[in-house]
Amino acid sequence: RIREEAKDSIPEHPYLYETDVEISLVGGGCKSPVERFWNGSSAMYILQKATHNEESDSTEESRTDDAVYASELLPKESPGPLALSVGRAKQLISLYTMVQNPNMTFLGTSELAVLPPLWVRCDGSDPQHTCWVGAEPLKAGSKASGLNIYTVSCDGPTADKTHFANLEELKMEHKIRHHSSVVTTKGFAQYELIAAAAIEDTIAESGSNICVDITWNGVEKILETPPLISAATLNIALESGDPRSPVFQLYRELQFLLALAEGLKTGVTEWPEPSESESALKLVQEFLTDLKKKLDGDCVFENKNETEKIKCDTAAVDSCIKSIFGERGDLDFTEQLWCKMKSVSSYQELIDCFTLVIKSLELGEIQPWIHQGSSSFLSQLIQQSYHGRMEEVSLSDITPVQMLLEVGLEKMKKDYVSFFIGKSRSSLLFQDYFTCTSVDLQEQVHRVQKLHHMLEIMVSCTGLLQFRHENLFPLTQICMKYYKENPLNEKHVFQLPIRPALVKKFYQNDNPEIWKVEISSGHGQKEVKTTWQVSTSAPVEHGTANHSGLFCDSTVNGSSEERLYFITMTQCSQVQFT
Numbered sequence: 331r332i333r334e335e336a337k338d339s340i341p342e343h344p345y346l347y348e349t350d351v352e353i354s355l356v357g358g359g360c361k362s363p364v365e366r367f368w369n370g371s372s373a374m375y376i377l378q379k380a381t382h383n384e385e386s387d388s389t390e391e392s393r394t395d396d397a398v399y400a401s402e403l404l405p406k407e408s409p410g411p412l413a414l415s416v417g418r419a420k421q422l423i424s425l426y427t428m429v430q431n432p433n434m435t436f437l438g439t440s441e442l443a444v445l446p447p448l449w450v451r452c453d454g455s456d457p458q459h460t461c462w463v464g465a466e467p468l469k470a471g472s473k474a475s476g477l478n479i480y481t482v483s484c485d486g487p488t489a490d491k492t493h494f495a496n497l498e499e500l501k502m503e504h505k506i507r508h509h510s511s512v513v514t515t516k517g518f519a520q521y522e523l524i525a526a527a528a529i530e531d532t533i534a535e536s537g538s539n540i541c542v543d544i545t546w547n548g549v550e551k552i553l554e555t556p557p558l559i560s561a562a563t564l565n566i567a568l569e570s571g572d573p574r575s576p577v578f579q580l581y582r583e584l585q586f587l588l589a590l591a592e593g594l595k596t597g598v599t600e601w602p603e604p605s606e607s608e609s610a611l612k613l614v615q616e617f618l619t620d621l622k623k624k625l626d627g628d629c630v631f632e633n634k635n636e637t638e639k640i641k642c643d644t645a646a647v648d649s650c651i652k653s654i655f656g657e658r659g660d661l662d663f664t665e666q667l668w669c670k671m672k673s674v675s676s677y678q679e680l681i682d683c684f685t686l687v688i689k690s691l692e693l694g695e696i697q698p699w700i701h702q703g704s705s706s707f708l709s710q711l712i713q714q715s716y717h718g719r720m721e722e723v724s725l726s727d728i729t730p731v732q733m734l735l736e737v738g739l740e741k742m743k744k745d746y747v748s749f750f751i752g753k754s755r756s757s758l759l760f761q762d763y764f765t766c767t768s769v770d771l772q773e774q775v776h777r778v779q780k781l782h783h784m785l786e787i788m789v790s791c792t793g794l795l796q797f798r799h800e801n802l803f804p805l806t807q808i809c810m811k812y813y814k815e816n817p818l819n820e821k822h823v824f825q826l827p828i829r830p831a832l833v834k835k836f837y838q839n840d841n842p843e844i845w846k847v848e849i850s851s852g853h854g855q856k857e858v859k860t861t862w863q864v865s866t867s868a869p870v871e872h873g874t875a876n877h878s879g880l881f882c883d884s885t886v887n888g889s890s891e892e893r894l895y896f897i898t899m900t901q902c903s904q905v906q907f908t
Contacts, residue, residue, distance in 0.1 A: 510851035521837035663698030706736035
């Protein structure tokens with residue numbers, strides 16, 4: 331019934347089976363709760379213990395007002411998914427198996443289409459500490475010819491390596507269980523690189539993470555370091571705004587741009603706090619005075635200190651970043667004006683600044699140079715001033731906010747494009763998308779946000795992992811392709827295939843976050859696998875509340891501090907219907 335109702339769309343809420351079981355259908359495109367144990371990508375049923383949110387009225391009434399108030403102030407934690415007993419889970423798997431078996435004609439289900447795989451959360455109450463059992467149909471045409479039955483058990487966390495399995499014993503156990511004479515092994519390891527590569531105490535707590543997934547064939551021993559002939563994928567998820575980032579000043583500049591865009595949309599602008607140094611108005615006055623002095627008919631301006639220098643707490647990263655994100659030496663008048671006005675602290679100060687600029691243009695006191703193709707309203711006024719004719723400007727309502735936003739947009743677009751085209755040597759394939767002026771200002775700002783997120787990724791990979799141009803180029807292409815087709819998403823994991831040798835020095839002396847060996851035999855639908863895995867995080871969401879956060883992390887330089895691991899074993903057996 332659930333499968334039929336889900337033909338149009340995946341149900342949002344679980345279904346209740348009998349009185350104790352919740353059944354959810356998880357779409358193939360969703361994050362799978364069993365992805366660590368099962369490689370399938372189709373939709374699946376997830377079964378767990380039903381939650382009953384029943385609270386007696388008498389208990390509520392007996393609480394004092396103070397107690398109720400205190401409870402409302404405390405964060406309400408979700409209990410998370412609940413698990414069924416192993417016995418109940420096996421009973422459900424048996425029922426599912428019967429329904430799938432075309433030989434069970436008395437059930438009247440022989441004409442039913444093959445159902446999606448089914449997984450049941452278990453409470454680990456048996457001696458093997460079973461945490462999942464699953465069933466995956468094997469197809470022969472439109473019928474099920476059998477099932478793969480999976481059992482997942484979990485122990486730990488422990489730092490005692492005597493609890494770890496012996497590879498030869500695992501292989502022998504697999505051969506005996508499946509009556510096979512030949513087995514193959516495949517290894518998988520995941521290492522965190524952002525902590526291993528960074529200088530101590532420079533990592534801010536955030537959702538940022540850079541890790542590498544490595545796979546190889548022919549595993550020789552448990553917890554072996556992957557060989558250099560392995561296949562590796564770099565996984566990068568970075569959130570912007572870390573104060574310790576080398577491009578944090580640029581991030582702050584972007585935040586002011588976003589505040590202007592929001593002010594244009596809502597009519598209310600959040601201005602920065604007044605600077606302890608010189609005000610924006612004074613900076614603009616000095617800037618215009620300097621231009622008047624230099625006016626000699628050939629307006630070429632020095633730009634020695636106009637672009638903010640990027641500062642970083644660590645000299646090692648600082649020197650690297652300066653080499654890839656140096657100062658842009660071609661700032662025109664409007665861009666230099668943005669550098670002065672980005673510290674403006676009120677609407678009135680904004681008007682005062684633009685009043686000074688427009689008056690200087692009207693009187694012909696300055697003849698500033700601007701980039702060809704500059705399309706901001708201020709650039710248009712400057713072009714008009716060349717001919718001694720300027721339209722009247724009413725600095726009221728949202729006009730001055732929009733004028734400053736346009737100037738900031740043009741300047742920041744050129745900053746980012748200068749990096750991506752000049753430094754990472756990316757093609758111009760998507761340049762028009764990110765620099766396009768035919769879309770509205772809000773969309774242009776959104777695209778500049780995407781450019782900044784991409785810059786944060788490139789800077790991290792260059793500064794922390796010492797990436798060179800040949801590595802930055804494909805990564806830039808991956809990011810650009812994603813952001814041409816998707817909205818800003820700082821939680822997205824960008825994946826880049828790499829050679830393990832590129833990052834080996836960051837993980838060779840470190841402990842893996844996940845290490846797994848897969849032992850398999852048979853081919854096609856006859857293939858069966860046994861998987862043994864250790865991981866620093868609990869492999870299941872249910873029944874692990876007492877264990878989470880207990881493992882001992884290694885230090886950032888990869889020292890040999892003991893690390894606690896959860897041990898997970900996945901075994902497979904086949905049931906044939908014919």
